[in-house]
Amino acid sequence: MRKISYREALREALREEMRRDPTVFLLGEDVGRYWGGAFKVTEGLAEEFGDERVRDTPISESAIIGAAVGAAITGMRPVAEIMFGDLTALAMDQIANQAAKIHYMFGGQVKVPLVIRTPFGAGVNIAAHHSQSLEAWFMHVPGLYVAVPSTPYDAKGLLKTAIRGSNPVFFCEHKLLYPIEGEVPEEEYMVPFGIADIKREGADVTVVATLYMVHKALNAAEELEGEGISVEVVDPRTLAPLDKQAIIKSVKKTGRIIIVNEDCKTAGVSAEIAAVVAEEAIDYLDAPIKRVAEPDTPIPFSPPLEQYVIPDEKAIINAVKEVV
Amino acid sequence: MTLTLTKEKLVEIYMKMLEIRFFEEKVFELYAQNLVPGTIHLYAGEEAVAVGVCGNLRKDDYITSTHRGHGHCIAKGAELKRVMAEILGKKTGYCKGKGGSMHIADFSIGMLGATAVVGAGIPIAVGAGLSIKLRDTDQVAACFFGEGASNQGTFHESINMAAIWKLPVIFVCENNLYAMGTRQSRVMAIKNVADRATAYGIPGEVVDGNDVLAVYEAAQKAVETARKGEGPTLIECKTYRHKGHSRIDLAKYRPKEEVEEWLAKDPIKRFKEKLLQTNTLVEAEIQQIEKEVSAEIEEAVKFAMESPYPAPEEASEDVYA
Numbered sequence: 048m049r050k051i052s053y054r055e056a057l058r059e060a061l062r063e064e065m066r067r068d069p070t071v072f073l074l075g076e077d078v079g080r081y082w083g084g085a086f087k088v089t090e091g092l093a094e095e096f097g098d099e100r101v102r103d104t105p106i107s108e109s110a111i112i113g114a115a116v117g118a119a120i121t122g123m124r125p126v127a128e129i130m131f132g133d134l135t136a137l138a139m140d141q142i143a144n145q146a147a148k149i150h151y152m153f154g155g156q157v158k159v160p161l162v163i164r165t166p167f168g169a170g171v172n173i174a175a176h177h178s179q180s181l182e183a184w185f186m187h188v189p190g191l192y193v194a195v196p197s198t199p200y201d202a203k204g205l206l207k208t209a210i211r212g213s214n215p216v217f218f219c220e221h222k223l224l225y226p227i228e229g230e231v232p233e234e235e236y237m238v239p240f241g242i243a244d245i246k247r248e249g250a251d252v253t254v255v256a257t258l259y260m261v262h263k264a265l266n267a268a269e270e271l272e273g274e275g276i277s278v279e280v281v282d283p284r285t286l287a288p289l290d291k292q293a294i295i296k297s298v299k300k301t302g303r304i305i306i307v308n309e310d311c312k313t314a315g316v317s318a319e320i321a322a323v324v325a326e327e328a329i330d331y332l333d334a335p336i337k338r339v340a341e342p343d344t345p346i347p348f349s350p351p352l353e354q355y356v357i358p359d360e361k362a363i364i365n366a367v368k369e370v371v
Numbered sequence: 372m373t374l375t376l377t378k379e380k381l382v383e384i385y386m387k388m389l390e391i392r393f394f395e396e397k398v399f400e401l402y403a404q405n406l407v408p409g410t411i412h413l414y415a416g417e418e419a420v421a422v423g424v425c426g427n428l429r430k431d432d433y434i435t436s437t438h439r440g441h442g443h444c445i446a447k448g449a450e451l452k453r454v455m456a457e458i459l460g461k462k463t464g465y466c467k468g469k470g471g472s473m474h475i476a477d478f479s480i481g482m483l484g485a486t487a488v489v490g491a492g493i494p495i496a497v498g499a500g501l502s503i504k505l506r507d508t509d510q511v512a513a514c515f516f517g518e519g520a521s522n523q524g525t526f527h528e529s530i531n532m533a534a535i536w537k538l539p540v541i542f543v544c545e546n547n548l549y550a551m552g553t554r555q556s557r558v559m560a561i562k563n564v565a566d567r568a569t570a571y572g573i574p575g576e577v578v579d580g581n582d583v584l585a586v587y588e589a590a591q592k593a594v595e596t597a598r599k600g601e602g603p604t605l606i607e608c609k610t611y612r613h614k615g616h617s618r619i620d621l622a623k624y625r626p627k628e629e630v631e632e633w634l635a636k637d638p639i640k641r642f643k644e645k646l647l648q649t650n651t652l653v654e655a656e657i658q659q660i661e662k663e664v665s666a667e668i669e670e671a672v673k674f675a676m677e678s679p680y681p682a683p684e685e686a687s688e689d690v691y692a
């Protein structure tokens with residue numbers, strides 16, 4: 048099968064959906080022909096679809112999302128880009144209080160088919176305001192779906208599902224994933240929400256990971272294989288809805304679970320998944336649940352400091368060895 | 372530009388601008404050698420703004436800064452070596468390596484910090500102004516921000532708040548025509564950001580941001596007004612960044628003629644010519660200043676390069692006070 052990058056996979060999804068449906072349009076800072084998006088995901092799309100449908104905005108995150116919400120409830124399917132995940136904080140009211148609640152609060156009268164794409168993640172030394180992983184903020188808001196693709200295949204399939212859906216989707220990307228290549232079929236496909244993917248089968252320990260951490264978990268699994276430990280890597284692909292059954296099924300098989308996520312540990316993604324396992328599958332566990340996450344600090348700038356806070360393969364391997 | 376200042380002050384202004392220029396050239400050089408982690412947003416070309424404004428500020432006055440903040444730090448009086456050390460991620464940097472290029476602060480000189488969130492420093496300056504008023508001192512607070520930032524809600528909310536409470540704040544818009552690849556005319560239906568002052572009932576003034584004395588004069592007036600308790604001013608400085616937006620940006624979205632036109636209006640070149648024309652300084656003195664500044668920069672680089680990185684575990688320090 049052909050291989051393309053995560054960035055290209057996202058762009059293909061946008062292009063295909065824009066060709067298919069004239070109500071789909073993009074808006075965001077520098078998404079248009081002069082820059083093509085800070086991470087070049089939308090490069091070339093303004094040339095094909097024009098400046099009206101690939102719309103550069105002022106630096107006004109709150110109004111970008113608000114305008115997307117307004118367009119979504121009046122017949123359009125906006126895909127808004129927030130240049131860095133950290134900056135979604137500026138649009139939090141429109142995301143959490145407006146987009147997420149409109150369908151419910153107004154008694155189901157209207158749908159909010161809106162996608163908000165944004166990159167999270169540390170690792171490129173751009174410090175506290177451009178490096179966070181904030182997926183948990185959005186998981187905490189009923190009415191929002193949260194997608195966390197780790198591969199080009201998932202990125203394309205999930206983005207198409209997001210665009211065609213009837214709900215606001217908070218679509219998390221990761222800066223370090225954009226250049227990563229993977230197999231993506233030429234023919235059309237979709238990846239449904241709420242269906243986890245087993246990225247590697249194993250028998251001894253379940254490792255649940257998302258976004259860039261999936262790749263670190265796979266590296267760790269490879270290394271542990273050499274030491275006779277068989278690791279199963281489960282990638283939920285969407286955090287809301289969360290495929291609890293897939294996680295529990297894996298735990299039933301292995302009896303051990305490590306949850307790896309790049310956000311801060313306290314009240315993070317791993318806390319929620321651990322709680323699900325504790326509530327619904329504790330009888331199948333042969334060892335305590337372990338979490339590998341960032342310590343509860345902002346992301347520091349200096350390379351040795353930043354490397355210290357980002358979970359790595361070694362931390363995953365150590366956690367696995369503690370439970371087997 | 373008129374020369375009513377003392378020779379001493381004029382030399383100080385010239386030196387500060389040169390410090391920023393040479394500093395930024397050095398940062399660019401180090402970046403190209405892979406010695407600067409992360410990204411950089413250079414201030415070269417905009418020196419007259421920071422220096423013209425900060426030339427009117429006392430050590431106990433406040434400023435807030437942006438992602439393009441090296442010039443603001445230097446103009447307010449930060450030590451070059453500690454700014455450079457921070458940019459290189461060293462323990463001896465102003466923020467112990469936690470902040471980097473986009474997040475430098477020196478509270479000992481009233482530099483309340485640079486923020487990488489566009490527009491986020493503006494309300495913080497309003498807060499400093501409020502604190503000045505509540506503490507009943509005659510300090511002032513200036514905030515720097517780009518024309519791109521003036522489309523953030525924070526800009527509008529902040530100016531309104533400073534206006535109703537008559538806070539001692541100077542809003543300094545550095546209009547370099549582009550926010551990343553986005554030209555001002557594509558995201559604003561007006562030509563002058565300063566016109567927005569009218570909507571909030573405060574004075575707004577457009578100045579040639581590449582003429583350091585014009586900026587100085589406008590800021591002088593605004594600072595005097597603020598110190599007297601007569602409220603805030605918005606100053607828009609029309610200027611241009613010499614380089615791309617950040618690290619690798621080649622700024623192909625800017626027409627060549629436009630770049631050339633602005634390079635010809637280089638604020639440092641213009642000020643130097645003025646100093647020579649008016650016999651304020653002679654060529655030999657200029658050369659002497661350049662030599663001194665170069666030596667200062669070299670010393671800063673040496674200090675930064677020789678400084679240690681922080682120990683990894685320091686990442687966990689300073690989360691709470």
Ligand SMILES: Cc1ncc(C[n+]2csc(CCOP(=O)(O)OP(=O)(O)O)c2C)c(N)n1
Nearest residue numbers: 134439487488489517518519520549550551
């Ligand atoms: C709230 C926010 N939105 C977007 C960005 C990404 N970004 C960084 S600098 C920049 C352009 C800022 O333009 P302007 O305010 O005019 O300042 P300049 O870079 O021209 O000095 C953008 C969009 C950001 N850092 N913060």
